Amino acid sequence: MVGTRQYPDEPSGPFPSPPTTVEDREGRSIEVRAPDEFATEALDDVVDMYLEFDPSDRAQGIPPTGEDRIRNWLETIGEDSINVVARHDGDAIGHAMLVPDSDDPAAIERKSEIEWELAIFVLQAYQRAGIGTLLLENLLGHASDIGISRVWLTVERWNNPAIALYERVGFEATGTKSFEQEMAILLEGED
């Protein structure tokens, strides 16, 4: 699986890194952080966020519904994942993450050599306020800081607002054509 995807020739960046606090377009103060340890610092709050998530905004089966299934999903992908959480008044209202393509621990250590799948979710009441872009850019900035260079995602082909957002930060469509559009971005290195 590794090495088969097409990445843009030109790297994208630099992107801002967490932590940061900004005012969204509705005047709300939004704090973005990358927790050092997701399981202890953010997991419970993110589970609460997904419990509030409108199931009509699910994409390709995620997030799952019901607390047990949500927790199980986050714990399964959580161990090796890279997470950025947006909060308003302490509550998690947005979550973006990268999950490695590999489950080999040695490979995951060498972050620049493997590919990372991206997903991002923002609670309905906080959409269309610039938080998606904020989260996405901070996740990519954090990823670049820790040495990740290749990030990909799939998005439902008819989801034009999401595709436009991904294109704005530097994602390009790859060759794969089906119900999902696959997109990929190459991140600037540290140096």
Place this chain on the structure above:
Amino acid sequence: MNVLLGLGGSDESVKTLRQTIERTQDVGDDLTVVIVDKPESKRSQDETYQMAVDRLKDVGLDEITVKKLEGDPGSALVNYAEQGEFDQLVIGGGTLSPMGKIQLGPITEFVLLNAPTTVKLVR
């Protein structure tokens, strides 16, 4: 019911074959198995063909037709389904990305949009 099962050679195909064999045994469907030519698959067309023949033999379903189809997988499957008297075309129901997202490939999309029969996706 007269069922056509299409296999491509991925792990998804192995699961789809197992579930379809169980279903065939449970309800006594008529089954035909076709193996498409999908060069990017984990298993070659010959390996997948042999796997299907062996699994069917293991459960005593030796009389079931297993056939290799040449050419573009999606159109070969749909053509074959169109020419027979099939009630249902069964294919794999997609793979899961590392994130847990369901992914349907281009063959699945072609089959769903073009098959004249009911299509079943096995998960």
